[in-house]
Amino acid sequence: MNRRIQLLSIIFLGFSSVAFSQIKEEKLILNKKREPEVKKIEKKKTSVETIKNYPPEEKSQNPVKYTITDVPAVSDFKTSTIQGEDVAPKFDGTAQNNYVQFGMGNFGKILADANISTTLENKIEVGADVHVLSTQGLKKDYAWDSKQSNATIGAFLNSYGDKGKFNVNAEYGLNNYNYYGIYALEPASDVDLKQKVNQFKVNGYYDFYSNEILNDVRVKSSFLKDHFDAQENQVSILANFSKHGVEVGKSGINLNADLGVGLESVKTDFAIRDKNLASFFNTNLAPKVTFRKGDSYLMLGSSFSFLNAKNSNDFFAEQLKSNKTYWFPQAEFQFAAANEFKFYGGVDGGLKLNTYSDLLQQNPFIVSDQYLKPTETKYHFYVGLRGDIDETFKYDISAGYGKMRDIVFFKANDLFGNDYTLNRSAYNFANTFSAVYDDGNVSDIKGSIQYFPLENLILDGEVRFAKYDLKNYENIYNVPLLNASIGAKYTMLDKKLLLGFKGIFASDRTTNSFAIEGVGSPMLYQSTEDTNDKVGGYADLNLSAEYKIHKNFSIFALGNNLLSSKYQTYKGYKVLGAQILGGVKITF
Template sequence: MNKRFQILSLLFLGFSQIAFSQIKDEKLILDRKREPEVKKIEKKKTSIEAEKNYPPQEKSANPPSYEITNVPASSDFKTSVIQGEDISPKFDGEYQNNYFQIGMGNYGKILADGNISTKLESGMEVGGDVHFLSTQGLKKVYDWNSQQNSGNVGLYVNSYGEKGKFSMNADYGLNDYNYYGIYALNPTSSDIDLKQKTNRIKVNGYYDFYSNDILNDVRVKSSFLSDHFGAKENQAEILVNLSKHGVALPKMDEVNFNADLGLNLETVKTDFDVLDKNSSQYVNATLAPKITFFKGKSYLMIGSDFSFLNAKNSSLILAGEEKNSKTYWFPNAELQFAAADEFKFYAGINGGLKLNSYADLLEENPYLVSDQELRATETKYKFYFGLRGDIDQNIKYDFSAGFGKMNDLLFFKANDLFNNNVDYNRPAFDYANTFSAVYDNGTVSEAKASVQYFPLANLALNAELKFEKYNLDNYENIFNKPLVKVSLGGKYAMLDKKLNLGAKAIFATDQTTNSFEVSNVGINPNILVTSENKNDKVGGFADLNLSAEYKVHKNFSIFALGNNVLNTKYQTYKGYKVLGAQILGGVKISF
């Protein structure tokens, strides 16, 4: 590993002036001559824009938010994808809506990606988006099928009226893949069925009033998910923000007052059709009042969250349906003291309730068995403090640390065999190759650091670090979460922005997991015997990714992407090895 780190460091120094743009939550710096803003580029153009800066002068009272983005390793076997966003780095506000790109690479990788939109005479914008990625998987590593395919198709509408902005989108996503991470058994057949497939439809709507006078914005979210094993899940959420901003306080010069009230109603209903056939329905209503005092760039925010949770759960192992209702209160406060633009100290406390859905869990770990016990995670409180600032508009930084108390903290454990018979026609999830959500109460200590450096108008460098240490009540170690994760990146445009280059390096430490050994050396040779290791390790990794795009013509570009170019042999979860060094090339047509 040390040798890989040395090679990676040298390569990263060599690419310190290049750009990388395929990471999922990449940051976009809008024109270095202005004060840099940290923004997230959503995966697709179909995503609803939730930025409170239109018109800028009416929304500028909101303090900026700097957050460290949790970026997945781009060469993960499943997440080694080029997102629907334009692959070339961007250094200004220009965005090419209408394009189509196609590429091919090793491991049988095929990419097709496009976006088209148009503005109508009424000023309304309508568009569509498509994204497809396929790979044949690790044929030389596994005797069984490890192929994966994913695709999204979306439609969206944006309308800018006299009083506010309206957005609506509909998206269909398909993920067709295999539970290929078999490590405990030695299947005799190469054509075993390991197939899993999920379908998800999402419909979202958003209305943002330009002024913050009483009704600020309204958001509606909904989704429906199904999978290959008969699981079904419905989610719906409505959020309403009421506010009165920019109220001057008498006898207090330069002090403004904001009042906000958030109303949120969320429901999740999930039914599974295999194994224990868990079924759950959660309804959560939240009331979140807060008041904020501003003076310059310093502010004090004081608020609370009140949640009422109603839960219904049932399964084959429960005597009947369990019902539970509970009311929660969470603190919410933050203070920022801005000594100067370069030094802004902040500290606060918050908490909240998070409904864990099957769809959300699959985003983090797609190799879950299709039967999960779903609970709500409660962050009772989280204290944090930090320092952030902008130095000469060339360096943006944010350092913070925190400590929190959580109940029903979610993480993933590896599953044992569900049937121990030797001559058993096993379903796809019964090779000790899947995971389940588990919960425990405990505390978490964390530290985060994020630095962005803009030495030139067309050069951006960034570094991020995240440290998380968990102490649980019942489990000695938390499973499948690294202690430290680091990313280093850079992007550079040259030749009058005709050539865009990028790099992203990702490091992670070892993570603890449980695992199983299977044998048939017991009393009955027809029964498999398993033993569990609760202190197994999934090794850390160093992953380097490179990208390049050259604009041959204003409407035609060629690109090349290299993922995991160090050919690091690591795993995302126990048994799930990632693709090795990947090279993909293609063309893009803009119109």
């Protein structure tokens, strides 16, 4: 009987890779120590997870919740794992956190990856994390250079004390790539399309084991510079104050009180085109109280933001300054009829500062000159149902409606000059994008499931529908109406062989684009804009396998974009075709 079940499971994995076809390139699957980026429902404490001597009983007041982690359901030509999904499953329960792995594949793809740590006296852990990934690009599709490389080098320190835990980490990232998505012109093969982004981050975090008064403190900093001398400095501090577990009479209701205090400063300076400069300083206060009885609760709160903003560019004689105060509602309830059925709903809102760094994570092909301003979610109502059926089937389904100001999305750029020449800057071939903003309403429906039919088989799926009704634009550019994913993880041969499948799907996307022709005498370029172009949807299928030859040595193989679809992430930017990468991994 067990053999039949194993055979059926293997057939399922193979069938899935064919049944949900069309594709796009997938991000390399790395066994990193960092948290996986896969969208799933996770059963977890809302506070810090229990680690080593971390006392679980003192954090037990926080509710157990099912959450959907939002990550871009996109597997683009770019090789960076930050923008894609880690679709390779991991061996569970492994005691070896230190590893080195190396792999090679088609398209000239090379992977080098390592994570090494050691515990010193007084429970202090220090370590380093290194990742390098490169590809030669689509040489058969583009006459010009489309190769890309990405590297991150980081170091971290964890200290576990009697009253709390402390973490500090530093990371340097280098992303070296090209604006290769030229669709309206035919430049020479030696055209310079280079873009390079350097970013250095330092983060610190201290979490007290008890929820008395000062709960935790987080400090983040980022320093960015690119090939075109754009610079951005960002620093944020967040402190959470709390008093948890206060009994309300003899009703069995516990009260939790929280106050979040945050400070964030961002300064961005661009050196080309309009030479935009933006400076933001935001102070945030978020008080809330939560009444809890069993798994049912009611949370009431608010969020206040005090924003000081400054903008300027070559067209403004004076700097534009503004000071504004925002208020956002914060409330949520959950009625737990049973573990299988938990009804919830609420309203939230907030202010998000749009930084150059954040925009590059969403779209690396934006021009190095952006007008930056924050996005305001005035309110977002939502209702949903979640549950856990016999710890075998977990689900979370919700629907929401919100009103937003300055929704950010990406619009394709025209030529920045109409001179009839191909001797142009790397970003001047109608091959870049700029952030645009519009007010509007958004309706969303999302659902996520996990199913554990066997001890060694895990199935999961997720879907998200989002419809934007904008004030000025007829369509929101480069945002799909529907995103979905399915996945499977299967272990066999006494847990020596790990097989994985991940399928990522998206509906058609609308964009603007340009047709360019030479006219007149002397000859000049003339552009015609199409405001309702289609980029197309995709289905991206990925398989992975890892086999443990020895407890310290394993071999792996990754198959991405297995149907070899040359779909586009943004207009002109085709992804790699079918990719096969194999390698070895040493753990110790």
